[in-house]
Amino acid sequence: MTQKVLIANRGEIALRALRACKELNLKTVAIYSAGDKELKHLRLADETVCVGPASPIESYLNIPSILSAAELTGADAIYPGYGFLAEDPDFAEKCETSGFIFIGPSSSVIRQMGDKITAKDLAEKSNIPIVPGYRGVIPTEETAIKEIAAGVGYPLIIKASAGGGGRGMRVVHDESELYPAIQLTQQEAKNAFGNDTLYLEKFIQNPRHIEIQIVADGKGNAIHLGTRDCSMQRRHQKIIEEAPAQDVDLEELEKTMEACLDLCKSLSYSGVGTIEFLYEKNKFYFIEMNTRIQVEHPVSEMITGFDLVKAQLKIALGISIDLNQDEIIFRGHAIECRINAEDPETFVPSPGLINKMHPPGGFGVRFDSHIYSGYIVPPYYDSLLAKIITTANTRESCIKRMLSALDEFFVDGIKTNHSLHQKLLSDEIFCQNKHDINYLEGVFLSS
Numbered sequence: 319m320t321q322k323v324l325i326a327n328r329g330e331i332a333l334r335a336l337r338a339c340k341e342l343n344l345k346t347v348a349i350y351s352a353g354d355k356e357l358k359h360l361r362l363a364d365e366t367v368c369v370g371p372a373s374p375i376e377s378y379l380n381i382p383s384i385l386s387a388a389e390l391t392g393a394d395a396i397y398p399g400y401g402f403l404a405e406d407p408d409f410a411e412k413c414e415t416s417g418f419i420f421i422g423p424s425s426s427v428i429r430q431m432g433d434k435i436t437a438k439d440l441a442e443k444s445n446i447p448i449v450p451g452y453r454g455v456i457p458t459e460e461t462a463i464k465e466i467a468a469g470v471g472y473p474l475i476i477k478a479s480a481g482g483g484g485r486g487m488r489v490v491h492d493e494s495e496l497y498p499a500i501q502l503t504q505q506e507a508k509n510a511f512g513n514d515t516l517y518l519e520k521f522i523q524n525p526r527h528i529e530i531q532i533v534a535d536g537k538g539n540a541i542h543l544g545t546r547d548c549s550m551q552r553r554h555q556k557i558i559e560e561a562p563a564q565d566v567d568l569e570e571l572e573k574t575m576e577a578c579l580d581l582c583k584s585l586s587y588s589g590v591g592t593i594e595f596l597y598e599k600n601k602f603y604f605i606e607m608n609t610r611i612q613v614e615h616p617v618s619e620m621i622t623g624f625d626l627v628k629a630q631l632k633i634a635l636g637i638s639i640d641l642n643q644d645e646i647i648f649r650g651h652a653i654e655c656r657i658n659a660e661d662p663e664t665f666v667p668s669p670g671l672i673n674k675m676h677p678p679g680g681f682g683v684r685f686d687s688h689i690y691s692g693y694i695v696p697p698y699y700d701s702l703l704a705k706i707i708t709t710a711n712t713r714e715s716c717i718k719r720m721l722s723a724l725d726e727f728f729v730d731g732i733k734t735n736h737s738l739h740q741k742l743l744s745d746e747i748f749c750q751n752k753h754d755i756n757y758l759e760g761v762f763l764s765s
Contacts, residue, residue, distance in 0.1 A: 321344065321345055321394060322344065322345040322346070322347060322364075322391065322392060322393045322394050322395075323335075323339050323344050323345070323346055323347070323393060323394070323395045323396070323397050323421070323631070324346075324347040324349065324384070324387060324388045324391065324393035324395070324396045324397070324418075325339075325346060325347065325348050325349065325359070325363070325397050325399070326349060326378070326384050326396050326397060326398050326399070326402070326403060327378070327397070327398060327399030327400075327401070327402060327404075328350065328351075328354055328357060328378060328688075328699065329357065329688045329699070329700075329702065330686050330687055330688050330702065330704065330705065331399035331400055331401075331611070331613075332348065332357070332359045332399060332688070333358055333359040333362075333686075333687075333688045334627055334686060335397045335399060335627055335631075336348065336359045336362055336363060338625065338627040338628045338630075338631055339397075339631065340362075341628065342628065342631055342632070342637065344631070344635075345364045345365075346362075346363045346364050346365070347363065347364065347365045347366070347367060347387065347388070347391045347393050348360050348362075348363035348365070348366045348367075349366070349367050349368075349369045349377075349378075349384060349387050350366060350367075350368055350369070350377075351368065351369065351370055351371060351372050351373075351374070351376075351377035351378060351698075352368060352370070352371050352372050352377070353371070353372025353696045353698050354372070354377075354696060354699075355368075356693055356694060357688060358688045358689075358690060358693075359688065365391050367387040367390065367391060369383040369384055369386075369387050370383050372696065372698045373698065374402065374698060374699065378402045378403070379402055379403060381403065381408070381409050381412055384396070384403075385412060385413070385416055385418070388416075388418055389416075393418065394418065394419060395418060395419035395420075395421055395634060395635060396413050396418050396419070396420055396421060397421045397630070397631070398410075398420070398421065398422060398610065399610070399611065400610050400611050400612065400613055401700065404422070404610040404611075405428055405432055405482075405608070405609055405610055406428075407425045407426075407428040407429035407432060408425075410422065410423075410424070410425035410428050411425035419634055419635065420634070421589070421630055421631060421634040421635070422588075422589045422609060422610060422630070422634065423585075423587055423588050423589050423591070423609045424586075424588065427585050427586075427587060427588075427609060428609045430585070431585075431591075431606075431607045431609050432480070432609070433479055433480065434477060434478075434479045434480070434481065434517065434606060435453045435479045435515070435517050437606055437607055438453060438517075438604065439453070440581065440584070440585070441581060441593075441604045441607075443584070444577050444578075444580045444581035444584055445573075445577045445580070446574065446577040446578060446581060446593070446602075446604045447574065447577075447601065447602050447603055447604060448603060448604045449519045449520055449522060449596065449603040449604070449605075450470065450471075450519070450520045451470055451474070451517060451518050451519035451520055452466050452467075452469065452470050452517060452518045452519075453517045454466075456500065456516055456517070456518070460497045463496060463497060463500060464493055464496060464497070466518065467490070467493065467496050467518060468493075470518050470519070470520055471520055472490065472491060472492055472493070472521075473489055473490060473491045473492075473521040473523065474489075474490050474518050474519060474520055474521050475487055475488070475489050475490070475518070475519050475520075475521040476488045476489075476490060476499055476500060476503045476516055476517075476518060477503075477516065477517055477518075477519060478503065478506070478507035478510075478511060478513070478514070478515070478516055479507075479513060479515040479516065479517060480507065480511035480512070480513040480515065481507065481510075481511065482606075485506070485510055486503065486506060486507045486510060486511065487503070487554075488502065488503045489521055490521075500516065503516060504516060522596045522598050522603060523598075523756075524598065524754045524755075524756060525596035525597055525598040525603070525754060525755060526547060526549040526563070526596070526597045526598070526753075526754050526755065527547070527548045527549045527551065527556075527594065527595075527596065527597075527755050528545055528546070528547055528548070528549075528563045528566065528594075528595050528596075528597045528602070529545065529546050529548060529592050529593065529594040529595065529612075530542055530544070530545055530546075530574070530575055530578050530592070530593045530595070531543040531544065531545075531546065531590070531591075531592055531612075531615070531618045531626070532578055532579065532582055532587075532590070532591050532592070532593060533589075533590050533591075533624075533626070533629050533633075533641060534579075534582040534583070534587040534588060534589065534591070534633075534641070535588060535633050535639060535641055536586050536587065536588030536589075536633065537586075538583055538586075539641040540579045540582040540583055540587065540641065541579070541641045541642070541643045541646060542575050542578065542579060542643070542646075543618040543619075543621075543622050543624055543626070543646060544561060544562045544618065544621065544622070544646075544648055545561065545562045545563040545566065545571070546559050546560065546561045546562070546563060546614055546617055546618060547559070547560050547561070547562075547563035547564070548614060549753055549754055549755050549757070550742065550748070550753060550757070550758055551755050551758060551759075552665070552758050552759055552763075553759070556613070556614060556656070557655075557656055557735075557738075557739075557742070557758065558653065558654065558655055558656070558739070558742060558743075558748075559613075559614035559617055559653070559654045559656075560617055560651065560652060560653040560654070560713070560716075561617035561618050561620070561621050561651070561652050562621060562648065562651070563597075564713060564751055565751060566597065567600040570600055570601065570602060571602075574595070574602045578593045581593070581607075588633055588634070589609075589629075589630050589633055589634060590610075590611055590615075590626050590629060590630050591607055591608060591609050591610070592607065592608040592612050593606075593607050594606050594607070594608065596755075611626060611627060611630060613656065613702070613705070614654055615627075616652070616654055616684060616686060616705060616707045617652040617653065617654050617707060618652075620650075620652035620684065620707060620709040621648050621649055621650055621651065621652050621709065622646050622647065622648060622649075623647070623649075624646060649711075650709055650710055650711045650712070650716070651709065651710060651711070651712060651713045651715075651716045652707060652708065652709040652716065653707070653708055653709075653713075653716050653717065653720050654705050654706070654707045655705070655706045655707075655720060655724070655739045655743075656702060656705055656735075657687075657702075657703045657704040657705070657706060657727070657729075657734050657735065657736060657739070658701040658702055658703060658734060658735045659695045659701040659702075659703050659732055659733070659734055660701050660733065660734065660735055661733045661735075662733065662734070662735045662736070662737045662738040665735075667697065667701050668695075668701075668732045668733035668734070669694075669695045669696060669697040669701075669732065670694065670695060670731060670732045671692075671693075671694050671695075671731050671732070672689055672690070672691060672692065672693045672694070672695065672729055672730070672731045672732060673691065673692075673730045673731035674691045674728075674729075674730040674731070675689060675690065675691050675728065675729045675730065676726065676727065676728050677704075677726075677727060678706055678722075678723035678724070678726040678727040679723075679726065680719075680722070680723070680726075682708055682709045682710055682716075682719050683706070683707070683708050683719065683723045684706075684707040684708070684709075685704060685705075685706055685707075685727075686704065686705040686707065687703060687704030687705065689703050689704060689729070695732060703729070703734060704727075706720065706723050706724065706727060708720040708723055713751070714749075717743055717749060720739075720743055721740065721743050721744065724736060724739055724740050724743065725740075742758075742762070745762065747761070747762075
Protein backbone atom coordinates (compact mmCIF):
# COMPACT_ATOMS: atom_id res chain seq x y z
CA MET A 319 0.00 0.00 0.00
CA THR A 320 1.07 3.58 -0.59
CA GLN A 321 3.07 4.87 2.36
CA LYS A 322 3.90 8.51 1.59
CA VAL A 323 1.89 11.39 0.05
CA LEU A 324 3.37 14.63 -1.25
CA ILE A 325 0.96 17.55 -0.75
CA ALA A 326 1.36 19.81 -3.77
CA ASN A 327 -0.41 22.85 -2.34
CA ARG A 328 -0.33 25.40 0.46
CA GLY A 329 -2.51 27.01 3.10
CA GLU A 330 -5.83 25.71 4.33
CA ILE A 331 -6.26 22.83 1.87
CA ALA A 332 -2.71 21.56 2.49
CA LEU A 333 -3.40 21.42 6.24
CA ARG A 334 -6.72 19.69 5.56
CA ALA A 335 -4.99 17.04 3.41
CA LEU A 336 -2.24 16.50 5.99
CA ARG A 337 -4.79 15.82 8.72
CA ALA A 338 -6.58 13.29 6.51
CA CYS A 339 -3.28 11.55 5.76
CA LYS A 340 -2.51 11.26 9.46
CA GLU A 341 -5.88 9.58 10.07
CA LEU A 342 -5.00 7.02 7.39
CA ASN A 343 -1.48 6.46 8.78
CA LEU A 344 0.15 7.91 5.67
CA LYS A 345 3.49 9.72 5.80
CA THR A 346 3.44 13.26 4.42
CA VAL A 347 5.75 15.50 2.42
CA ALA A 348 4.89 19.21 2.45
CA ILE A 349 6.26 21.42 -0.29
CA TYR A 350 6.62 25.16 0.11
CA SER A 351 8.02 28.22 -1.62
CA ALA A 352 10.70 30.54 -0.27
CA GLY A 353 7.91 33.01 0.60
CA ASP A 354 5.91 30.43 2.54
CA LYS A 355 8.29 29.18 5.25
CA GLU A 356 5.87 29.87 8.12
CA LEU A 357 2.94 27.75 6.95
CA LYS A 358 1.35 25.79 9.79
CA HIS A 359 1.29 22.41 8.06
CA LEU A 360 5.07 22.50 7.53
CA ARG A 361 5.46 22.01 11.29
CA LEU A 362 3.24 18.94 11.20
CA ALA A 363 4.51 17.16 8.08
CA ASP A 364 6.99 14.29 8.23
CA GLU A 365 9.20 15.97 5.62
CA THR A 366 9.32 19.37 3.91
CA VAL A 367 10.89 20.46 0.63
CA CYS A 368 11.31 23.97 -0.77
CA VAL A 369 10.36 23.86 -4.45
CA GLY A 370 11.31 27.36 -5.54
CA PRO A 371 11.06 31.13 -5.02
CA ALA A 372 7.93 32.90 -3.78
CA SER A 373 6.48 33.33 -7.27
CA PRO A 374 3.83 30.60 -7.87
CA ILE A 375 5.12 30.05 -11.41
CA GLU A 376 8.51 29.11 -10.00
CA SER A 377 7.20 27.01 -7.11
CA TYR A 378 3.63 25.71 -6.81
CA LEU A 379 3.21 25.69 -10.59
CA ASN A 380 6.70 24.32 -11.27
CA ILE A 381 5.97 20.75 -12.37
CA PRO A 382 9.60 19.55 -12.70
CA SER A 383 10.43 20.89 -9.25
CA ILE A 384 7.42 19.21 -7.63
CA LEU A 385 8.12 15.88 -9.31
CA SER A 386 11.76 16.13 -8.24
CA ALA A 387 10.62 16.70 -4.65
CA ALA A 388 8.43 13.60 -4.88
CA GLU A 389 11.30 11.53 -6.23
CA LEU A 390 13.78 12.90 -3.72
CA THR A 391 11.57 12.02 -0.74
CA GLY A 392 10.35 8.68 -2.08
CA ALA A 393 6.72 9.77 -2.20
CA ASP A 394 4.28 7.33 -3.77
CA ALA A 395 1.42 9.73 -4.48
CA ILE A 396 0.75 13.43 -5.05
CA TYR A 397 -2.25 15.32 -3.65
CA PRO A 398 -3.08 18.48 -5.65
CA GLY A 399 -5.86 20.13 -3.57
CA TYR A 400 -7.60 23.00 -5.39
CA GLY A 401 -6.12 25.77 -7.53
CA PHE A 402 -2.56 25.68 -8.86
CA LEU A 403 -2.10 22.34 -10.71
CA ALA A 404 -5.22 20.55 -9.45
CA GLU A 405 -6.98 20.63 -12.82
CA ASP A 406 -3.93 20.62 -15.08
CA PRO A 407 -4.10 17.46 -17.23
CA ASP A 408 -0.43 17.77 -18.14
CA PHE A 409 0.54 17.64 -14.46
CA ALA A 410 -1.68 14.62 -13.85
CA GLU A 411 -0.22 12.90 -16.91
CA LYS A 412 3.36 13.61 -15.86
CA CYS A 413 2.61 12.21 -12.40
CA GLU A 414 1.26 9.07 -14.03
CA THR A 415 4.16 8.62 -16.46
CA SER A 416 6.70 9.32 -13.70
CA GLY A 417 5.30 6.50 -11.59
CA PHE A 418 3.41 8.59 -9.02
CA ILE A 419 -0.25 8.18 -8.17
CA PHE A 420 -2.15 11.38 -8.93
CA ILE A 421 -4.84 11.72 -6.27
CA GLY A 422 -7.69 12.65 -8.55
CA PRO A 423 -9.25 11.59 -11.85
CA SER A 424 -7.12 10.36 -14.74
CA SER A 425 -5.38 12.93 -16.92
CA SER A 426 -7.63 12.01 -19.86
CA VAL A 427 -10.79 12.73 -17.84
CA ILE A 428 -9.36 16.03 -16.55
CA ARG A 429 -8.52 16.98 -20.13
CA GLN A 430 -11.99 16.09 -21.42
CA MET A 431 -13.89 17.91 -18.69
CA GLY A 432 -11.48 20.87 -18.68
CA ASP A 433 -12.49 21.71 -22.23
CA LYS A 434 -15.88 23.41 -21.87
CA ILE A 435 -17.11 22.35 -25.31
CA THR A 436 -16.18 18.69 -24.87
CA ALA A 437 -17.63 18.73 -21.35
CA LYS A 438 -20.97 20.05 -22.60
CA ASP A 439 -21.08 17.41 -25.34
CA LEU A 440 -20.45 14.65 -22.79
CA ALA A 441 -22.98 16.12 -20.37
CA GLU A 442 -25.62 16.25 -23.09
CA LYS A 443 -25.01 12.59 -23.92
CA SER A 444 -25.80 11.73 -20.29
CA ASN A 445 -29.05 13.75 -20.47
CA ILE A 446 -27.74 16.55 -18.28
CA PRO A 447 -29.60 19.76 -19.25
CA ILE A 448 -27.35 22.36 -20.87
CA VAL A 449 -27.67 26.02 -21.83
CA PRO A 450 -28.83 26.49 -25.45
CA GLY A 451 -25.99 27.76 -27.60
CA TYR A 452 -23.47 27.19 -30.38
CA ARG A 453 -20.44 24.98 -29.78
CA GLY A 454 -19.09 24.62 -33.30
CA VAL A 455 -16.08 26.39 -34.79
CA ILE A 456 -16.79 30.11 -34.84
CA PRO A 457 -16.15 31.47 -38.37
CA THR A 458 -13.93 34.47 -39.02
CA GLU A 459 -16.40 36.41 -41.18
CA GLU A 460 -18.49 38.96 -39.29
CA THR A 461 -21.69 38.21 -41.22
CA ALA A 462 -21.46 34.48 -40.51
CA ILE A 463 -20.84 35.15 -36.80
CA LYS A 464 -23.89 37.39 -36.64
CA GLU A 465 -26.05 34.68 -38.21
CA ILE A 466 -24.92 32.17 -35.59
CA ALA A 467 -25.55 34.67 -32.78
CA ALA A 468 -29.04 35.42 -34.09
CA GLY A 469 -29.77 31.70 -33.86
CA VAL A 470 -28.62 31.62 -30.23
CA GLY A 471 -30.54 34.80 -29.37
CA TYR A 472 -29.67 37.91 -27.38
CA PRO A 473 -28.49 38.50 -24.76
CA LEU A 474 -25.77 35.89 -25.15
CA ILE A 475 -22.48 35.17 -23.46
CA ILE A 476 -19.16 34.48 -25.17
CA LYS A 477 -17.04 31.95 -23.29
CA ALA A 478 -13.52 30.61 -23.70
CA SER A 479 -13.46 26.83 -24.00
CA ALA A 480 -10.46 26.67 -21.66
CA GLY A 481 -11.70 29.42 -19.34
CA GLY A 482 -12.22 29.33 -15.60
CA GLY A 483 -12.37 31.40 -12.45
CA GLY A 484 -14.65 33.95 -14.08
CA ARG A 485 -12.13 34.77 -16.83
CA GLY A 486 -12.64 34.42 -20.56
CA MET A 487 -16.28 35.43 -20.76
CA ARG A 488 -18.20 38.44 -22.02
CA VAL A 489 -21.92 39.25 -22.19
CA VAL A 490 -23.29 40.71 -25.46
CA HIS A 491 -26.70 42.41 -25.43
CA ASP A 492 -27.13 43.25 -29.11
CA GLU A 493 -25.59 42.66 -32.52
CA SER A 494 -23.56 45.88 -32.58
CA GLU A 495 -21.42 44.63 -29.68
CA LEU A 496 -20.86 41.14 -31.05
CA TYR A 497 -17.85 41.23 -33.39
CA PRO A 498 -15.58 43.44 -31.23
CA ALA A 499 -16.49 41.29 -28.20
CA ILE A 500 -15.55 38.10 -30.07
CA GLN A 501 -12.16 39.51 -31.05
CA LEU A 502 -11.41 40.82 -27.54
CA THR A 503 -12.42 37.58 -25.81
CA GLN A 504 -10.36 35.51 -28.26
CA GLN A 505 -7.27 37.60 -27.51
CA GLU A 506 -7.86 37.41 -23.75
CA ALA A 507 -8.37 33.65 -23.92
CA LYS A 508 -5.19 33.16 -25.94
CA ASN A 509 -3.18 35.24 -23.46
CA ALA A 510 -4.67 33.64 -20.34
CA PHE A 511 -5.11 30.01 -21.38
CA GLY A 512 -3.07 29.55 -24.57
CA ASN A 513 -6.30 28.54 -26.33
CA ASP A 514 -8.54 31.02 -28.14
CA THR A 515 -11.40 28.59 -28.88
CA LEU A 516 -14.74 30.19 -28.00
CA TYR A 517 -18.37 29.15 -27.86
CA LEU A 518 -21.65 31.06 -27.54
CA GLU A 519 -24.49 30.47 -25.10
CA LYS A 520 -27.82 32.02 -24.32
CA PHE A 521 -27.25 34.35 -21.36
CA ILE A 522 -29.29 33.23 -18.36
CA GLN A 523 -29.86 36.62 -16.76
CA ASN A 524 -30.81 36.11 -13.10
CA PRO A 525 -29.98 32.53 -12.12
CA ARG A 526 -28.83 30.93 -8.92
CA HIS A 527 -25.58 28.96 -8.90
CA ILE A 528 -26.22 25.40 -7.74
CA GLU A 529 -23.77 22.53 -7.74
CA ILE A 530 -23.91 18.81 -7.11
CA GLN A 531 -21.11 17.06 -5.21
CA ILE A 532 -20.22 13.59 -6.52
CA VAL A 533 -17.86 10.82 -5.43
CA ALA A 534 -16.92 7.92 -7.73
CA ASP A 535 -14.47 5.04 -7.44
CA GLY A 536 -13.62 4.49 -11.11
CA LYS A 537 -15.18 1.02 -10.92
CA GLY A 538 -18.72 1.98 -11.87
CA ASN A 539 -19.83 3.10 -8.40
CA ALA A 540 -20.87 6.72 -7.86
CA ILE A 541 -22.84 8.64 -5.25
CA HIS A 542 -23.83 12.25 -4.70
CA LEU A 543 -23.69 14.34 -1.52
CA GLY A 544 -26.58 16.55 -2.53
CA THR A 545 -26.50 20.18 -3.57
CA ARG A 546 -24.79 23.44 -2.65
CA ASP A 547 -26.03 26.95 -3.35
CA CYS A 548 -23.15 29.26 -4.26
CA SER A 549 -25.13 32.23 -5.56
CA MET A 550 -23.50 34.90 -3.38
CA GLN A 551 -20.70 35.90 -5.75
CA ARG A 552 -18.53 38.82 -6.75
CA ARG A 553 -16.88 38.74 -10.17
CA HIS A 554 -17.82 35.06 -10.48
CA GLN A 555 -15.95 34.32 -7.25
CA LYS A 556 -17.99 32.68 -4.49
CA ILE A 557 -18.13 34.36 -1.09
CA ILE A 558 -20.81 32.42 0.82
CA GLU A 559 -21.84 28.82 0.13
CA GLU A 560 -24.49 26.67 1.73
CA ALA A 561 -25.93 23.17 1.61
CA PRO A 562 -28.40 21.97 0.65
CA ALA A 563 -29.77 24.37 -1.97
CA GLN A 564 -33.29 25.33 -0.96
CA ASP A 565 -36.43 26.16 -2.96
CA VAL A 566 -35.44 23.81 -5.80
CA ASP A 567 -37.86 21.77 -7.91
CA LEU A 568 -37.35 18.31 -6.42
CA GLU A 569 -38.44 16.39 -9.51
CA GLU A 570 -36.00 18.27 -11.75
CA LEU A 571 -33.29 17.90 -9.12
CA GLU A 572 -33.71 14.14 -8.87
CA LYS A 573 -33.47 13.71 -12.65
CA THR A 574 -30.42 15.99 -12.80
CA MET A 575 -28.59 14.18 -9.99
CA GLU A 576 -29.19 10.80 -11.63
CA ALA A 577 -27.86 12.18 -14.91
CA CYS A 578 -24.75 13.45 -13.10
CA LEU A 579 -24.08 9.97 -11.72
CA ASP A 580 -24.56 8.50 -15.18
CA LEU A 581 -21.94 10.92 -16.53
CA CYS A 582 -19.45 9.84 -13.85
CA LYS A 583 -20.03 6.18 -14.63
CA SER A 584 -19.62 6.77 -18.38
CA LEU A 585 -16.28 8.49 -17.73
CA SER A 586 -15.09 5.82 -15.26
CA TYR A 587 -14.60 8.85 -13.03
CA SER A 588 -12.34 8.33 -10.02
CA GLY A 589 -12.35 10.63 -7.00
CA VAL A 590 -14.46 13.61 -6.03
CA GLY A 591 -15.90 16.19 -8.37
CA THR A 592 -18.46 18.94 -8.65
CA ILE A 593 -20.96 19.47 -11.44
CA GLU A 594 -22.07 23.09 -11.59
CA PHE A 595 -25.35 24.54 -12.85
CA LEU A 596 -27.21 27.76 -13.38
CA TYR A 597 -30.75 27.42 -12.05
CA GLU A 598 -33.61 29.64 -13.19
CA LYS A 599 -37.37 29.14 -13.42
CA ASN A 600 -37.16 25.56 -12.10
CA LYS A 601 -34.63 24.54 -14.77
CA PHE A 602 -31.02 23.39 -14.39
CA TYR A 603 -28.40 24.39 -16.99
CA PHE A 604 -24.98 22.69 -16.94
CA ILE A 605 -21.99 25.05 -16.68
CA GLU A 606 -18.97 22.83 -16.09
CA MET A 607 -17.48 20.02 -14.06
CA ASN A 608 -14.66 20.68 -11.59
CA THR A 609 -12.45 17.60 -11.39
CA ARG A 610 -11.06 18.34 -7.91
CA ILE A 611 -12.05 19.17 -4.37
CA GLN A 612 -13.88 22.50 -4.06
CA VAL A 613 -13.16 25.27 -1.56
CA GLU A 614 -16.76 24.91 -0.37
CA HIS A 615 -16.65 21.15 0.21
CA PRO A 616 -17.07 21.43 4.03
CA VAL A 617 -20.76 22.34 3.81
CA SER A 618 -21.45 19.03 2.03
CA GLU A 619 -19.41 17.19 4.65
CA MET A 620 -21.30 18.83 7.49
CA ILE A 621 -24.77 17.80 6.30
CA THR A 622 -23.72 14.22 5.47
CA GLY A 623 -20.87 13.33 7.85
CA PHE A 624 -18.88 12.14 4.79
CA ASP A 625 -15.16 13.07 4.69
CA LEU A 626 -14.47 14.04 1.09
CA VAL A 627 -10.69 14.44 1.42
CA LYS A 628 -10.29 11.03 3.03
CA ALA A 629 -12.45 9.63 0.22
CA GLN A 630 -10.09 11.17 -2.35
CA LEU A 631 -7.12 9.51 -0.70
CA LYS A 632 -8.80 6.14 -0.26
CA ILE A 633 -10.04 5.92 -3.85
CA ALA A 634 -6.71 6.92 -5.39
CA LEU A 635 -4.60 4.77 -3.09
CA GLY A 636 -6.66 1.62 -3.39
CA ILE A 637 -7.91 1.66 0.20
CA SER A 638 -11.29 -0.05 0.50
CA ILE A 639 -14.22 2.35 0.39
CA ASP A 640 -17.93 1.61 0.14
CA LEU A 641 -20.00 4.01 -1.93
CA ASN A 642 -23.64 3.39 -1.12
CA GLN A 643 -26.16 6.16 -1.78
CA ASP A 644 -28.62 4.71 0.73
CA GLU A 645 -26.07 5.23 3.51
CA ILE A 646 -25.78 8.98 2.84
CA ILE A 647 -28.12 10.61 5.34
CA PHE A 648 -28.76 14.34 4.96
CA ARG A 649 -29.16 16.33 8.18
CA GLY A 650 -29.83 20.01 8.68
CA HIS A 651 -28.22 22.96 6.94
CA ALA A 652 -24.66 24.28 6.64
CA ILE A 653 -23.20 27.65 5.64
CA GLU A 654 -19.60 28.61 4.83
CA CYS A 655 -18.14 32.12 4.87
CA ARG A 656 -14.84 32.67 3.09
CA ILE A 657 -12.64 35.02 5.08
CA ASN A 658 -10.21 36.79 2.77
CA ALA A 659 -7.30 39.12 3.47
CA GLU A 660 -8.79 42.11 1.71
CA ASP A 661 -10.44 45.46 2.33
CA PRO A 662 -14.18 44.78 2.84
CA GLU A 663 -15.18 47.78 0.74
CA THR A 664 -12.55 48.10 -2.00
CA PHE A 665 -11.55 44.39 -2.07
CA VAL A 666 -7.89 45.38 -2.36
CA PRO A 667 -5.69 42.54 -0.96
CA SER A 668 -4.31 43.12 2.53
CA PRO A 669 -1.23 40.96 3.18
CA GLY A 670 0.94 41.46 6.25
CA LEU A 671 1.48 40.44 9.87
CA ILE A 672 -1.38 38.99 11.90
CA ASN A 673 -0.68 40.39 15.36
CA LYS A 674 -3.47 38.49 17.03
CA MET A 675 -6.35 36.29 15.93
CA HIS A 676 -9.06 34.31 17.65
CA PRO A 677 -10.97 31.49 15.95
CA PRO A 678 -14.70 31.03 16.57
CA GLY A 679 -15.93 27.95 18.41
CA GLY A 680 -18.90 26.32 20.00
CA PHE A 681 -21.47 23.72 19.04
CA GLY A 682 -21.98 23.43 15.29
CA VAL A 683 -19.01 25.64 14.36
CA ARG A 684 -16.07 24.51 12.22
CA PHE A 685 -12.99 26.60 11.44
CA ASP A 686 -10.76 25.54 8.52
CA SER A 687 -7.66 27.72 8.39
CA HIS A 688 -3.87 27.80 8.39
CA ILE A 689 -3.46 31.19 10.07
CA TYR A 690 -2.28 31.93 13.63
CA SER A 691 -1.12 34.86 15.73
CA GLY A 692 2.26 35.98 14.38
CA TYR A 693 1.67 34.56 10.89
CA ILE A 694 2.65 36.83 8.00
CA VAL A 695 0.18 36.64 5.11
CA PRO A 696 2.31 36.71 1.93
CA PRO A 697 1.29 38.90 -1.03
CA TYR A 698 1.95 36.28 -3.70
CA TYR A 699 -1.08 34.00 -3.43
CA ASP A 700 -4.85 33.86 -3.18
CA SER A 701 -6.18 35.95 -0.30
CA LEU A 702 -8.18 33.14 1.36
CA LEU A 703 -7.36 33.07 5.10
CA ALA A 704 -10.05 30.90 6.61
CA LYS A 705 -13.41 29.23 6.15
CA ILE A 706 -15.97 29.48 8.92
CA ILE A 707 -18.62 26.79 8.65
CA THR A 708 -21.73 26.49 10.80
CA THR A 709 -24.36 23.78 10.83
CA ALA A 710 -27.79 23.62 12.45
CA ASN A 711 -31.18 21.98 12.01
CA THR A 712 -32.58 24.84 9.91
CA ARG A 713 -31.20 27.53 7.62
CA GLU A 714 -32.47 30.24 9.97
CA SER A 715 -30.66 28.72 12.95
CA CYS A 716 -27.55 28.22 10.83
CA ILE A 717 -27.49 31.92 9.93
CA LYS A 718 -27.84 32.90 13.60
CA ARG A 719 -25.02 30.55 14.54
CA MET A 720 -22.81 32.03 11.81
CA LEU A 721 -23.46 35.56 13.04
CA SER A 722 -22.43 34.45 16.52
CA ALA A 723 -19.29 32.81 15.12
CA LEU A 724 -18.42 35.98 13.18
CA ASP A 725 -18.84 38.01 16.38
CA GLU A 726 -16.27 35.76 18.11
CA PHE A 727 -13.76 35.75 15.26
CA PHE A 728 -11.20 38.53 14.89
CA VAL A 729 -7.93 39.16 13.10
CA ASP A 730 -5.76 42.07 14.18
CA GLY A 731 -3.04 43.56 11.95
CA ILE A 732 -4.52 43.18 8.48
CA LYS A 733 -7.87 43.89 6.90
CA THR A 734 -10.35 41.10 6.16
CA ASN A 735 -13.82 40.86 4.63
CA HIS A 736 -15.19 39.81 8.04
CA SER A 737 -17.54 42.83 8.31
CA LEU A 738 -18.93 42.19 4.82
CA HIS A 739 -20.04 38.74 5.92
CA GLN A 740 -21.72 40.18 8.98
CA LYS A 741 -23.70 42.56 6.78
CA LEU A 742 -24.61 39.84 4.28
CA LEU A 743 -25.77 37.41 6.97
CA SER A 744 -28.05 40.15 8.32
CA ASP A 745 -29.39 41.14 4.90
CA GLU A 746 -33.12 40.58 4.44
CA ILE A 747 -32.83 39.31 0.85
CA PHE A 748 -30.20 36.75 1.82
CA CYS A 749 -32.13 35.66 4.91
CA GLN A 750 -35.20 35.10 2.74
CA ASN A 751 -33.08 33.16 0.20
CA LYS A 752 -34.17 35.53 -2.58
CA HIS A 753 -30.71 36.38 -3.92
CA ASP A 754 -29.19 35.27 -7.23
CA ILE A 755 -25.66 35.46 -8.70
CA ASN A 756 -26.11 39.16 -9.56
CA TYR A 757 -27.35 40.30 -6.17
CA LEU A 758 -24.07 41.04 -4.39
CA GLU A 759 -22.54 43.20 -7.12
CA GLY A 760 -25.69 44.48 -8.79
CA VAL A 761 -27.75 45.39 -5.71
CA PHE A 762 -26.06 44.93 -2.32
CA LEU A 763 -22.72 46.64 -3.03
CA SER A 764 -24.24 49.38 -5.16
CA SER A 765 -26.89 50.41 -2.62
